[in-house]
Amino acid sequence: MLKVILKGHDCFYGIADILRMFYSEISEDREKGFVTAADAPDLTLINTLENDGSSVTEVKESGKRYAFDGAPLETGREVRRSLYIALEDITGTALPWGCLSGIRPTLVASEEESAEELARKYLVREDKAALGFETSREEMRLLGLVPHDDLNIYVGVPFCPSRCSYCSFISEDISHHMGRLGDYEAALENEIRTLAPHINRRISTLYMGGGTPTVFSDEQFARLLDCIYENIRIDPSCEVTIEAGRPDTITGYKLDAMRSHGIGRICINPQTMRNATLAKLGRLHTSENIVRTYELARDKGFEVINMDLIAGLPYETGDDFVESVSKLIKLDPGNITVHTLYKKRRAALSKETVLDREESRGDIDAAVSEGYRLLYEAGYHPYYLYRQKDTGHGLENTGFAKGDTGCLYNVAMMSDARDILSFGAGGMSKRCFEQDGPASKHRVERCPTVKDALRYIRGSFEAAERKRAFFGL
Ligand code: SF4
Known part of the structure; x- marks a missing residue:
């Protein structure tokens, strides 16, 4: 079982969302402050929101740390992103929409200046970033x-x-x-x-x-x-x-x-x-x-x-x-x-x-x-x-x-x-x-x-x- 311990934030929903993109059996324990994936390898990840607004996900067993190299996003998106980076490495699977777990990626795309920015900040694959960016402009029109x-x-x-x-x-x-x-x-x-x-x-x-x-x-x-x-x-x-x-x-x-x-x-x-x-x-x-x-x-x-x-x-x-x-x-x-x-x-x-x-x-x-x-x-x-x-x-x-x-x-x-x-x-x-x-x-x-x-x-x-x-x- 893989356990993600939340530190410095309470974005259970976002953490569960990212885990769900990789695994199936997800449950939350809000009182104890963690989210688990039962059908995942035995690992404990500590997902921390730092004082400067950035997030780091650390693998307890190995001490390996994962963080985005750049300005932090708003809290909900930031903690999702560092967990996504960790899971991408652990599973060896990069997902088409990167750390965007919501149902409306074009809303996020509408906030960005270019498809490249969308791809860089949210680790979205190039073709999906182009699709999301183009569609967001047509939706707005x-x-x-x-x-x-x-x-x-x-x-x-x-x-x-x-x-x-x-x-x-x-x-x-x-x-x-x-x-x-x-x-x-x-x-x-x-x-x-x-x-x-x-x-x-x-x-x-x-x-x-x-x-x-x-x-x-x-x-x-x-x-x-x-x-x-x-x-x-x-x-x-x-x-x-x-x-x-x-x-x-x-x-x-x-x-x-x-x-x-x-x-x-x-x-x-x-x-x-x-x-x-x-x-x-x-x-x-x-x-x-x-x-x-x-x-x-x-x-x-x-x-x-x-x-x-x-x-x-x-x-x-x-x-x-x-x-x-x-x-x-x-x-x-x-x-x-x-x-x-x-x-x-x-x-x-x-x-x-x-x-x-x-x-x-x-x-x-x-x-x-x-x-x-x-x-x-x-x-x-x-x-x-x-x-x-x-x-x-x-x-x-x-x-x-x-x-x-x-x-x-x-x-x-x-x-x-x-x-x-x-x-x-x-x-x-x-x-x-x-x-x-x-x-x-x-x-x-x-x-x-x-x-x-x-x-x-x-x-x-x-x-x-x-x-x-x-x-x-
Ligand atoms: S709503 Fe659509 S998908 Fe569902 S049973 Fe009816 S036709 Fe089939």
């Missing part, structure tokens, strides 16, 4: 198009036609809960009708996500859209995106319903274009379904179609992922989002399968780089980026766009600098307060909605009232 006083709306539908094995249980299997789907749609309508008359702010973006919002029947789906458009003032300039997700739920009727309201942005997500993988993951569609649905959406006039892929899926190699990227590029959608498989809580896949530290599925890091190269070559550029805990290979998720088609909602939501009003079970409403200092330090207040769909169905009126009080509407 797009965020500037979303006024701070506007609201951004999320409508959540936590149901799916079947559950993918890599997903945690945010989605109910409607084959068992068909009755609840109608109740859920009615509850959403109730929440929208209760709260919408009080909204006195302009709406910049509206995003319907899930789950799979198109899981509703044709009639339920059309009724929900009608309710949204009758009750919420959506100007023509408002960006509206519907995550249609699985092609097995998309019908011509639903596409027409969206188009009749002028909705021009949709997501059709293959995750992989390899049929054998799709079947093993529990998805009920093939790559041919994807292509047919994509072409139908194009014919119906959707201007921007986003397609998601996941790198590092089990049952396929890095080469399979690159082939999926090539196939999507041939379809020429406006947006392609590359995710890296990460361990969701309660997903059927084990953490070991997700992290694949033995690289049994090939070099996913290299495959992602090759996928990015193909995307750049085809005229796409990165416009938003985030990371998740327990992501395989320490990689990231990156949204790519052609021309000026990046999704403003994605940028606004990830920024923690724009207010989000969430309808539906499991939604997180946010109020974001701008203040001096780096963007990563902005104050955010959150108002979660109950995750359980059944409890939400019973309490959608109360959910609306809570958000009304939260936003002061």
Whole structure:
């Protein structure tokens, strides 16, 4: 077991975060002042914050000391950095994002003058520093198009036609809960009708996500859209995106319903274009379904179609992922989002399968780089980026766009600098307060909605009232 003793600071969270990037079984003992990794070599590290603000990590057994040669960062980042330097040496593994352990490396990048500075200060690999720096500038540009006083709306539908094995249980299997789907749609309508008359702010973006919002029947789906458009003032300039997700739920009727309201942005997500993988993951569609649905959406006039892929899926190699990227590029959608498989809580896949530290599925890091190269070559550029805990290979998720088609909602939501009003079970409403200092330090207040769909169905009126009080509407 490896133990990290904290001296002169109490950044348990940050120390645990860095340990988690190298090992799996992490626990903290705040009273005794240490954090451990059970699946690591027997070592004791002393992570000290010195009086001058610098940090040193010393290996008790050997006396070897690790510190950054340069000006200290703020405390949380500084103690992480010296521990990262020690672990990089102990494990012989340099991670792509160096000591950046947070979910929004582009916020840190936005504080730096150049990609080189980002790489030097945070030990980020050169290609990731360039990606992070470029994406941070595009995020800032797009965020500037979303006024701070506007609201951004999320409508959540936590149901799916079947559950993918890599997903945690945010989605109910409607084959068992068909009755609840109608109740859920009615509850959403109730929440929208209760709260919408009080909204006195302009709406910049509206995003319907899930789950799979198109899981509703044709009639339920059309009724929900009608309710949204009758009750919420959506100007023509408002960006509206519907995550249609699985092609097995998309019908011509639903596409027409969206188009009749002028909705021009949709997501059709293959995750992989390899049929054998799709079947093993529990998805009920093939790559041919994807292509047919994509072409139908194009014919119906959707201007921007986003397609998601996941790198590092089990049952396929890095080469399979690159082939999926090539196939999507041939379809020429406006947006392609590359995710890296990460361990969701309660997903059927084990953490070991997700992290694949033995690289049994090939070099996913290299495959992602090759996928990015193909995307750049085809005229796409990165416009938003985030990371998740327990992501395989320490990689990231990156949204790519052609021309000026990046999704403003994605940028606004990830920024923690724009207010989000969430309808539906499991939604997180946010109020974001701008203040001096780096963007990563902005104050955010959150108002979660109950995750359980059944409890939400019973309490959608109360959910609306809570958000009304939260936003002061
Ligand atoms: S990955 Fe997406 S489509 Fe699959 S179960 Fe989860 S939310 Fe539904």
